[in-house]
């Protein structure tokens with residue numbers, strides 16, 4: 116990482132994601148100069164989380180201790196301090212949070228946030244700051260009844276997606292708040308303000324409750340995207356007619372300008388770490404919206420984030436809502452939207468296959484990668500062989516809304532016959548990645564066809580997140596999706612959300628006027644060389660078409676699973 120440019124102003128971007136708190140520091144010329152991370156499982160073992168969360172199998176809830184995140188903030192900054200970061204050059208801070216999770220502040224929170232003692236840690240002073248010690252996690256699936264209630268109140272999944280950008284989802288904040296209100300009315304009543312994970316982290320740095328961001332708010336099932344306001348009907352679905360206004364107050368205002376100056380950094384950080392007292396705090400957004408800010412995107416470019424979740428992201432001027440995927444307001448640019456698919460069975464499902472191949476849970480991907488490269492596409496040794504289609508859901512899936520289980524089929528493309536089957540462990544590695552990629556191809560087609568081409572093919576595929584370094588995985592994703600201009604990785608791909616946050620902070624502070632768009636400023640300073648690396652050609656004639664030939668079989672396999680007509684190996 117470059118240490119040149121030793122006098123430039125600096126910008127700090129955070130990413131409070133599932134398994135870690137990460138941060139990156141960049142110069143005004145977009146050069147990263149420092150990165151740090153706190154891993155929740157290994158660095159903060161006293162919270163006893165696994166992969167960043169607690170899981171309650173009995174009621175399907177998944178949640179994280181908010182105190183752990185608070186402790187991680189001081190630990191991360193102390194790591195930067197030890198590595199010699201000059202905090203006095205930091206002009207702006209922004210960042211990202213795992214989406215949908217909520218944080219419940221007590222009536223004492225605002226007073227405590229405004230009067231922190233720099234001689235003590237944040238955690239030492241946060242006693243009584245939260246009315247609820249847990250934040251529901253995006254992997255939670257305990258809110259089936261609440262989701263049904265949302266759909267019913269609004270008139271069905273299509274209508275709900277039209278208004279809020281998504282159908283009702285277990286992890287979305289509205290259904291989660293409704294569950295808390297029903298199960299623990301005393302906690303709900305003791306709650307003064309509700310933040311998302313992103314606005315919670317912004318609040319800590321601001322020293323007061325920060326507004327929710329214009330993009331992350333779309334992951335709540337509470338925001339009317341077209342009206343850019345809270346939806347009355349959805350607030351009422353969550354809090355009842357009598358509680359609707361009180362919920363609106365608890366949620367607070369949403370900041371429409373992604374580059375707004377929310378105020379100067381809390382004096383706690385000035386005294387304890389040496390930040391300038393005028394460091395600007397700008398809205399923090401969701402980790403996926405922040406990811407699309409990590410590089411200038413062109414029409415039909417697709418980002419695949421291989422974090423704990425696997426997500427597929429596109430920036431688009433078209434608002435085409437559907438219950439099959441998510442639409443969000445763009446985090447910086449009014450009139451643009453973010454398309455997203457989110458898979459719960461992403462990294463953790465691939466790890467399940469990796470562990471089976473390794474015979475233990477060591478994080479060694481060599482056998483997994485070898486199993487992919489030594490297995491032919493669709494596990495078909497010759498033209499006359501039927502293709503193999505695998506669907507691996509160790510957790511109930513989001514897209515499609517399907518029960519857990521591992522499902523294996525053979526599919527004869529000539530007769531279009533789909534038959535349950537089995538295969539040896541070695542074929543699982545290719546089958547799981549192909550299955551994930553086929554699902555992405557199927558569901559991104561409507562958006563990809565909005566461009567000049569009628570063929571649903573991405574222009575470029577960019578890979579980010581922890582799994583983006585894996586060349587065997589990137590090869591399969593590129594082959595199945597057939598990116599016309601190839602598959603690329605970002606130099607700091609493992610830290611793309613934090614990088615997007617840092618770019619956002621820079622834009623907020625250095626834009627020439629409110630009219631200078633994020634894209635305009637970043638494109639002018641962006642040099643592809645050294646920041647982006649081509650990893651593969653993408654489209655391979657014949658292969659992309661071969662994968663296209665099994666999409667129908669894949670759809671039928673999903674239909675059977677969702678209808679309970681397919682028997683899973685471990686459902």
Ligand SMILES: Nc1ncnc2c1ncn2[C@@H]1O[C@H](COP(=O)(O)OP(=O)(O)O)[C@@H](O)[C@H]1O
Nearest residue numbers: 132133134135421422423462480580581582585
């Ligand atoms: N070489 C690799 N091949 C495949 N997956 C990997 C590899 N290295 C890391 N990963 C995956 O990356 C995941 C973590 O990604 P990361 O983006 O750091 O997560 P998050 O931001 O959600 O906390 C791990 O769970 C692991 O499965």
Ligand SMILES: O=C(CO)[C@@H](O)[C@H](O)COP(=O)(O)O
Nearest residue numbers: 132133213214253422423424
């Ligand atoms: O639920 C979603 C998006 O809808 C997830 O993508 C979370 O935002 C978690 O992100 P990672 O920790 O996997 O980056």
